[in-house]
């Protein structure tokens with residue numbers, strides 16, 4: 538049986554091997570049986586269901602043992618894993634991606650060979666849990682120029698001062714990958730800071746109306762000491778950070794595609810089950826037009842991320858490629874969740890049908906890892922050769 542019967546008309550899942558599909562099937566069962574029953578309640582309370590974290594790790598999804606015979610897991614598998622998680626819930630997908638996408642990419646691209654040898658296996662088995670702390674209160678989109686957290690060399694180590702904002706999953710991390718500007722050469726560097734280190738303060742960001750289950754932190758760093766050995770040795774300027782962002786954006790595009798699949802499937806279930814005027818909602822022409830548009834969005838989003846991943850698997854990484862995917866899939870995400878919410882009527886604004894959760898959560902995914910405008914400007918620069926950021 539196929540995993541994505543309803544939302545994958547062009548059979549993108551045929552690109553997966555039987556072993557990869559088996560791992561995803563295992564994830565599907567966990568999500569349906571263990572996670573789904575908790576989602577509405579935890580979303581409403583604005584808390585993360587931490588009881589899911591350990592079983593999720595035990596599922597061995599990052600570099601599954603049963604795929605190891607053929608080398609590291611393929612990009613298409615990683616993409617579909619994000620798709621599958623997000624199809625159930627965007628907070629769960631974002632939580633997992635904080636480790637598998639953001640932190641792992643920081644270590645993979647930023648660590649020296651020696652550091653990578655020590656840390657990467659621990660990142661994969663979650664014995665070293667980390668987050669990506671780049672954004673600051675005063676610098677979001679213009680972080681390249683505006684990054685103001687400082688790193689000062691002192692003796693054999695460094696001293697960090699500054700603030701970070703929006704850092705996803707920081708509360709349950711062992712280390713924070715903090716990007717800071719070296720006061721001596723003005724370049725951006727990256728440090729693995731222990732969450733419990735003296736001078737580190739975390740404050741939960743309250744009152745979110747999207748991704749309420751996912752916890753985001755405001756972090757203050759005051760005279761925080763870090764050893765030179767905890768600096769990622771291959772991060773020596775913002776160019777190295779940009780390479781990380783380029784790689785990470787495709788993970789988010791997969792999440793945005795998965796959320797569309799989840800919203801579409803929930804809407805489909807609903808309109809098939811509810812009757813008005815003596816017929817199921819699904820039988821009305823205007824409802825079918827919305828279902829067709831949702832499926833069109835899911836299908837084109839999935840096609841886009843699959844093709845992007847195929848390019849990246851060949852080693853082709855260009856800023857404009859992942860920016861285009863993140864921008865376009867998130868535009869379609871916003872439309873898909875709005876259509877899903879429409880066909881569910883009044884129940885589309887309660888947590889009962891899953892649709893409202895996707896509808897609200899879409900707003901966070903639309904803005905994180907590069908807003909619509911910033912990704913459009915990256916693409917615009919590639920099209921015209923003219924940077925229009927300022």
Ligand code: FAD
Nearest residue numbers: 669670671672677678703704705901905906907908910926
């Ligand atoms: P701003 O930069 O203030 O932008 C506000 C608006 O102005 C946007 O619409 C933007 O597109 C527009 N704008 C800005 N500049 C221009 C321009 N030149 N031209 C046209 N329009 C422009 N960061 C991390 O480092 N780690 C994380 O784990 C993390 N997780 C996050 C999780 C969530 C739920 C959210 C909401 C954010 C997270 N972020 C994280 C931060 C995220 O990446 C930023 O929110 C994002 O980069 C946008 O920055 P900003 O919110 O400061 O918006």
